Amino acid sequence: MAATGARLLMETLTPDLCIIGAGSAGLSLAAAARALDLSVVLIERHRMGGDCLNTGCVPSKALIAAARHAHAIRRAAAFGVTAGAVAVDGERVRAHVRDVIAGIAPHDSVERFERLGATVITDHARFTGRDRLVAGGREIRAKRFVIATGSRPAVPPIPGLDGVPVLTNESVFDLAALPERLVVIGGGPIGVELAQAFRRLGSAVTVIARSEILPKDDRDCVAVVRDRLVAEGVEIRERATVDRVERADDGILVTVGAAGGTERIPASHILVAAGRTPVTDGLDLSAAGVAETERGITVTPTLMTSNRRIYAIGDVTGSFQFTHWASHQAGQVLRTILTRLPQAERRDAIAWVTYADPELAHVGLGEAEARRRHRSVKVLRSPYAENDRARADRETDGFVKIVTGPGGRILGADLVGAAAGETAALFALAVSSRLKVGDFARMVTPYPTLAEVAKRAAVTSYADTSKHPLVRRVIQALRRTL
Structure with missing residues (x-):
């Protein structure tokens, strides 16, 4: 009887959307939903910003930046610059990393999302039925729920x-x-x-x-x-x-x-x-009728779980574990919820970067996958060593590889070299917009830039074309009119 009384006293919230997890996926979804004037409850049991801000993308790139400066000092002599021995202060490196996190944190904070009009609950969420959960002493009965609880590092069972x-x-x-x-x-x-x-x-x-x-x-x-x-x-x-x-x-x-x-x-x-493992502990997904495996919550191509009221996005689905992919899924699921029209993922347009030096980037289909799907595939390459900016910077290791399909459409690209991740953005646009290699070849790029490697690779597509007998005859005829 006492338990029944406690439930009666519990405040009930009935938002349009309840989002569980305030990492990259959840925050992107919450901000977009509030911009469209949906009522939102956002639940986070640990730290706002999730893995990306606190223990992932942001601190790792801050550490990499510190390491890049140490490396630059060691190779300064190649540019005619004399520098002393490199001295690294671990405590100051850590302070740099923390300062970068602190500078970004307000954008992901409870205060910001409350100003946007969301109700933020800093507590653990637990489903108590197919259409309800409890968190922070309140019951939430939302029109739709989205699980965005992310993943954590997997520790293998190694003896000792x-x-x-x-x-x-x-x-x-x-x-x-x-x-x-x-x-x-x-x-x-x-x-x-x-x-x-x-x-x-x-x-x-x-x-x-x-x-x-x-x-x-x-x-x-x-x-x-x-x-x-x-x-x-x-x-x-x-x-x-x-x-x-x-x-x-x-x-x-x-x-x-x-x-x-x-x-x-x-x-x-x-x-x-x-590797990483999805975070679903304590959610009591069985009470909500949500199916999961060791890889994560089971979702349809439209990110709906086995319960039509509940969706899942980001790492918890076992999909690509990238911040930008989580944000993409947030937009996808919001469009699905609002329009009732299924919005399928565009996995063929996925891009990622490994921030080593040189950077390694991938966009769309790789060569092997493209050949499995398409009968007519051409691969175009251009080395960094033929790029003037790369030579000036002494960053000549690497190349760009463009994978094209029928009609010269750009299906994907693989890049390795200085700032490859930045140049990869051009190919992300090309793949998502179904551009052709000719569009790249006609692009006017500033000189000298590393992005010219991409254009140079595209221009090589004309090498075989100019050797075609019909094209040769046309060129010969045009020459006679000069």
Whole structure:
């Protein structure tokens, strides 16, 4: 009877939209929904801004920026500039990272979203039925719910790993002193980015990858990144397994198995960057009739769960784990909810960047996937070494590869080189707008810029065309009219 009385006293909110999770996906959705005058309840049990602001994109790029400056000092002599020995203060690097987070935090804050008109609840959410949940002592019965709770680092079941201190992206940016010897378990983007950053800041670094590093990227592009990492002193063990971790008198020993045998690698710190797992604990999804697997919440192409009132977006769905993709899904699901017209994902237009040096970027379809889907595929390339700006900057490693389909339509691109992520934005527009390679070839780019590499690759499409017999005859006829 007392429990029934407590429910009667609980305040009930009936918004148009209830969003669970205030990371990239949830915040993008909340801001867009309020701009359209929808009533919104936003629930976050931890920190506003989620992984991206606090432990992911923002702090990692701030750390990479610090490492880039250290690297620039070391190579200054190539430009005729004499600099002293590089001295890195770990505490000041950490302060820089925290300052960057603090500068962005107000944009993601409770105060900002309350000013936008959202009701923000800082508590855990738990479904109590198919059309309701409780959080912060209130019951929410929304017209639609959107789960955007994100993901957390996955820690593999390696013998002995639970007996030593382990870093993940949630703790590595809190280090006041730089690791003396860092072993990175995982060769994906996070592992590669942080491995290079810590090496440039002075740590000895070893990367252990179960397959090859950056396995989802173009292999020719990855080779350029791998060569740079090795040249800078990062040790890489590919197709290797971590068999055991144990304490030693002077730190930690990591036993690694590979085709060449077993190796014991000493470490002062271990960073686990071996994938992520969706965050759904405590939501009581079964009470809401929402299906999930180990990969995440099960959704349709329109991001609807097994309960038609409830949608899921971002990392919790097991989809691409990128901030920009989460924001894209936020817009997609809002259009679906408002119009009742299914808005399907455009996975063929996905883009991503690994912020190593050189940067590695991918847009749309890779060469292999394009050839599986299309009969007529042409690949166009242009090296950074033929770009004047790259030569002036001494950044000649890398190339642009454009994948074109029937009629010269740009299906995708892979880029590796300085500022490749910035140039990739051109290809993201090209793929989403279904532009053709001729549109790039006719583009007037400022000189000298690195983006000219993209245009130069497009111009190569005319090389074969000019050799066609019919085209040759037309050119000969035009010559006679000169």
